[in-house]
Amino acid sequence: MTRVIARIRRWYGAHPLHLLALLAAFALAGYAVRAVVAAGQWQLYALWFLVAIVGHDLLLFPLYSLADLSLRRLLPRRERGASTAPDRMANPQPPVINHLRVPAGFSLLLLLVWFPLILRLSSSAYHRASGLTASPYLWRWLGVTGVMFLGSAVGYALRLRHAAVTRTPPDGDRPESGLSGDRGRGLPTGPLGQDPGKDRRQRCKTQVGRAR
Secondary structure, three states, X not given: OHHHHHHHHHHHOOOXXXXXXXXXXXXHHHHHHHHHHHOOOHHHHHHHHHHHHHHHHHHHHHHHHHHHHXXXXXXXXXXXXXXXXXXXXXXXXXXXXXXXXXXXXXXXXXXXXXXXXHOOXXXXXXXXXXXXXXXXXXXXXXXXXXXXXXXXXXXXXXXXXXXXXXXXXXXXXXXXXXXXXXXXXXXXXXXXXXXXXXXHHHHHHHHHHHHX
């Protein structure tokens, strides 16, 4: 069984479960397309995909890229995330930028998908089709957005606490006086400036004097 998985991995380039998940996704997408075509609504879905692709690449992508760049410029440099290892050692505090990007991105995605109901642009058609009103959608979207930002803030607080704990070593881990880090490597661990050879010479002189 292991040989078969290894052979599939070499042929496919990933684990066989990845291939199964991909096939399942294609099957689900094919079923959805078949259902849309059978319902006679494929023209509206094709128009929606076309508008989404063009609108995202020509309008939304430049807008949220500009918003992200503006946010990074407003934040202090240590909050943007260090790009090099010395910067990360000098600024161990975790960057806050990703804790703002993730909830904001998901909130905008929900707004993009449900904006006709959130903004009540299709409330009459929704009421005729379902008998329900579209008024709760705005408050639900605001509630979900608030929960996502709250969860992100809690995660950032936990990361700050973890960074503070790891930045402050316990008393038992602090190096003693002398050459720190040399214990167990055959190097002297006495106070700085002390010559170990001088002690050995003094002991040799004492032994010679006693022998005489």
